Amino acid sequence: MALQDQRLKRALFRVFPILAALVVLLVSLVLVSDVQGEGTNRTYLWVLVLTLLALAILGLSIVSRVASLLRKVRRKEPGARLAARWVRNFLVFSLPPALIVYFFSAYFLTRTIDNWFDVQVEEALQDSLELGQAFLDQRTLDARNQSRALADELPLEDGRDAVRDTLLNNVSATGPVELALLNPSGSVVATASYDPLADLPELPGDYALLQGLERGEYAAAEPTGHGGLRVRVLQRLPAPRLGEVYLLQSIYPLPESITALTGSIEAEYFRYRNVAFLRGSLKQSFILILTLVLLLTVLLAILAALSAARRMVTPLSDLARATQRVAAGDLDQAVEFRTEDEVGFLATSFNDMSRALVSASEAAEEGRARLQAQGEYLETVLGSLSAGVMTLDPGGTLVRLNTAAESILDLPAGLAHGQSLDELAGSFGHVQPLAETIGRQVRRGRRDWQEEVRLEPGGRTRVLLARGSELPGSDYLDGGNVVVFDDVTILNQAQRDAAWAEVARRLAHEVKNPLTPIRLAAERLRMKLMDKLGARDADMLDRSANTIVAQVEALRKLVDAFGDYARDTELERAPVALDELIREVVHLYRQGDPTLQIELDLCEGPVGLQADAVQLRQLLHNLIRNAREAAGEGEVARLHIATRRETGAETDWLVLDVRDQGPGFPEAVLAKPFEPYVTFKPSGSGLGLAICRKIVADHDGQIEISNPDDGGALARVRLPLPEAGQRGSAVPRSRKA
Amino acid sequence: MDVRARGTSLQVRMDQELRLSRPATRAVRNGVPLVLELDVEVRDGANLTLVATEQQQFEIRYLPMSEHWQLETPDRAAPRTYPRLRHVLAELSELRLTLDAIPLAPGDYELRTRIRLDLASLPAPMQLPSLVNRTWRHDSDWTQWPFRINA
Incomplete structure (x- = not known):
């Protein structure tokens, strides 16, 4: 419902200005058709108001649309600049002809109206009028002279009867037809008329009466109430007695032929003057109507330009917006089209393209997901391998390195990707032998190879069994090499x-x-x-x-x-309190060797250590003896023995550190730390550390030796601790050796 | 203004000042008759309900042959002539009207009058310009005059 209202409003918004324009057109036509008529149309004012209102609506509609267009241009909306250019060109090409027609029409109308009036006719009419007036003046002058003479003959001293007789004797058919003696107030004192059936004399007006009294006489041709003319003369009479003033009124008719002619001249002259006077108004009316028509034309042209631009640009704008959205990645776009022209064809093609893009995108997405799944599967497989796997492109750059490879080669996670073997060897020197081996084998060009490589990360020897294969290239793969290597150090050991x-x-x-x-x-x-x-x-x-x-x-x-x-020792595991065991062994050494100084830093217990106490005692003896002998005969030896509990990801560890302040392990020992008969002591059997490693290994532990940076030697033993549910409830006493 | 009731008629005497603008005077001198309309309304004094209305027209013409002015009034069959325009206007300034056949019950009333130049009576070419030209506005405001009809 709301959508229908909106459409209705939009339709009205489009139709309303056109209706207004039509109203203006109709009104203009009415005005043009009636401008020369004699009608007295009271609706002119309303028509004019309606016209101005319609023009205002048109103007507002145009201003609103132009403002909207300018806002779109400023926002750089698709199609706005094209629409603005369209409107501008439309106006540029349509306005000049309209203006030319307007000015030419105005000029033509004014010239035409001026030509309607002939100067000679006007002069002739003016002359006729003046002739008539001259005749009237002459007739008036004659009447005045006649009236003066009569005034001199009036026997005012003889009474009213004598006066009335005199008046009666002087009236005639040619004039005066009526004589009357008036007092200063205009009242009739005596009267005489040629027509015995005539009414009382028509009294003079105030002006004539005043003129007669003040100036002594009044003479003028006056129109009668029936369209004729007559001459009225008022003559002030000499006063018979002091204070008495009288006026003699004489009425002279004009011949009917003369009256008809003067009436005709007056009517024609007046008609001509009337038309001539209306010439200016006529021109103003025509200019006004022409201006309305021009405004109508211009406004309609602008409106048409705006509407045409909108109709033309709207589908293009839709297309542009849809294209922008497609470019931004939103491929599922469709453009509505209502025409079968080129724009409709373009919209159809765009919709087909959009559908094809969506299909291709979905297929690509499906393929990508499949590839990603395969990649993840491959990554999982590679990550689960205990063997190290690395792939190299034909240029020798590392493409992929699985987790096991990074672990075996002691490389930080993710750092080796994208490096060449030489760069990797430069950054991590212990990888140099492997890099050299791979480089050498690749240069030989053998499809498959296998070689044992010995690395020494952190001074320890690590033996790798590396196998390499050449990867075949294809249209999508550049080929390269894959190297798989296993840490066979333990196997060798x-x-x-x-x-x-x-x-x-x-x-x-x-x-x-x-x-x-x-x-x-x-x-x-x-x-x-x-x-x-x-x-x-x-x-x-x-x-x-x-x-x-x-x-x-x-x-x-x-x-x-x-x-x-x-000897293959059969371990007799039992709960052992390592701290007590260490203290017992240390106590024996302290008693037997005063030059031996041992510091203890032991954690309590720990609870749960399951071990063979005899073997652990042997382990402690070997480690302490090694540390003591490192100091040399007769020299004071300082040992530091510490235990601590270490929480690991999967299990907890008991860590035992035995550290001395001697010269540290020689490089040969560090290279092969637990190799039998590798010793730094002249009298040593070379089996002490080997036995230690055997004991620790029997207890599923780890042992390592190193030379700390601040001097001395350190032997670190890590023994696994069982989980909480498998521990004993109390710390047992260690078995006596 | 003065209003007096005589039976079913009202005697109205109006004194007013009339002036014609220069364009209007020029038009009438060029043969354009001017029509003045006098609107008279009688309204109830309490609620201003319209009781009666009357409209009279006065036409002014100029006669170039005799150079006289002619005033045509509704109360006289023949027009009257005047040697000057001011005499015509003076005649119109002191109007005596008789409004006949107005049955008015006793009570308070209000008489409203106005006089204006009838632009619609102008020749057609002058009507459009007169609508947009203020010098052609000859409209007086309404003038009210209360009066009472006694029982």
């Missing part, structure tokens, strides 16, 4: 550990057995021969035997250590 265990077992088995007979043989030799040799030889024998015994003992310890390392 396990293999080495197994080898070392086998060696240790064989050593323990092959070497340990002969040691006891060797020692016994040496002691027996010393005992049998000691007494039989001289002092010098006996002394040499004694030293040699002692040396053999000592070396055998050292060899036995070494073999025992190898045995410990090779």
